[in-house]
Amino acid sequence: MPTWFKKVFNDDVAKATSPGVPTSNASDADGEVEKPVPVAPPTVDNPALGQPDTTEFEEPVKPKLRKIIHAPIIMDEEEQSSWSENIAIKARVEADRMTCVFMVDRPVLEGLSAWFPQPSYAEESSPLGKQLFAIEGIGNVLLHGMTVTIGMTDLCDRPWQELSVETGQVIRAYLKTGEDTITQSFRDNIPPEGEIHLKLQACVDMEINPGIAAHSGVVTLERIAGNSVYLVMGGGCQGCAASEITLRQGIHNTFRNAVPQIGGIFDVTDHSAGSNPFYSELPAGMD
């Protein structure tokens, strides 16, 4: 063994120079074995360690969470009474820019809703839907109450101002005929509300809620009206920016696979109300 190795890794020297560490098998110059010196373990009574701090600390008081509430919005009277004697239709392009809602001054489909994700679905089910799909750029159609909701195809580059005028003309012309917007066979195929509720509740309990539980989310069926579904997203889903994606890509598909005859699926959650849904706790000074 080289001498430099002994100098660097001389364990005995290291132990002998460390205070409080008993040495063992250490030899003095005469070759006698030195007995280990017992070292007292540190105690709280040792003056070198100081006295224990017995001050009692109070738990910090968390600010009380407050409910976030909304005041009802008052619409302008002019906006409410602007429907004309003729079939008046107003269009509202939604924030996603891919959907446009046409609000008609009379029922389009009373008590029910009809969802056509592609032209073939409307072929035998809805004469109005079939005519709407003939317009270039229309990808899906939802008939519900006094509204027609149109979704644009991904490849469509037509501006809504142009597409909506054409759509409005088709809706107006069809409603003037007075004919039903869906066929009788489509109506007959729609299951009763109770049956829809049971099947969708099973989906919620066994598929959706276990899936979103990882994000502390929960979905509740609020009600079924005709074949329209109203749901509330709670827990981590309430106020979550991704809740719209969860709804469209997850819940919609699950529900429609379980009951293909359901129409509109509406999220009636107030995503900004409740007990502070956006934040886990209020900052100091809010209480």
Next chain:
Amino acid sequence: MPKLDSFTLEIKTGAKAGPEIPSFAINGFPLEFDSTEGSTQPGETIVLTGSPNSYPHSLVLIGPQNGQPAWDIESITATYDCSLMEAYTIRMGTIILDDESNLNFWNEPPLPIFDV
């Protein structure tokens, strides 16, 4: 989501008075109003202005402090001045704000509606 540069709140108090100096919070961050005109006494109107210069998820009027009586708000007219768009006004109705609640008065710009 638009960037909210500033806003004006015109609050008419109903039967029960509100806090003398109301405050607000944007996205949970408490701020004071830039200016206050009028009062929150019953039947009176108070005009408040604020300059958050930020992107609001929530914009809340903070309710009365703990133990203070509830504030009876008869109406609110909120005007929002956002970057890159025209200012818009939203009118809100009656609401009671107690010491357990905050009022979220943020409203996204209304979507344009047109006749077809």
